[in-house]
Amino acid sequence: MNLQPRVVRAAEPEPSGSSPLVVDSVTLMGGRRELIIRHGEDTYRLRVTASNKLILTK
Numbered sequence: 001m002n003l004q005p006r007v008v009r010a011a012e013p014e015p016s017g018s019s020p021l022v023v024d025s026v027t028l029m030g031g032r033r034e035l036i037i038r039h040g041e042d043t044y045r046l047r048v049t050a051s052n053k054l055i056l057t058k
Contacts, residue, residue, distance in 0.1 A: 025054065 029035060029048060037044040037056075047055050 025048075029046075034045060034047045037046060042058060045057050047057070049055055
């Protein structure tokens with residue numbers, strides 16, 4: 001079983017003045033309850049709670 005996290009990067013930078021990218025949370029989470037987001041040098045954790053809410057923590 002592969003326990004290494006899969007790193008996904010955007011294909012292209014967002015053009016200025018464009019509308020925001022919309023991603024369904026089911027697609028984003030990929031069937032998991034938690035994922036890690038890297039933003040520069042910082043790491044954030046996105047979790048789905050027992051009441052099906054999203055919580056983002058640093």
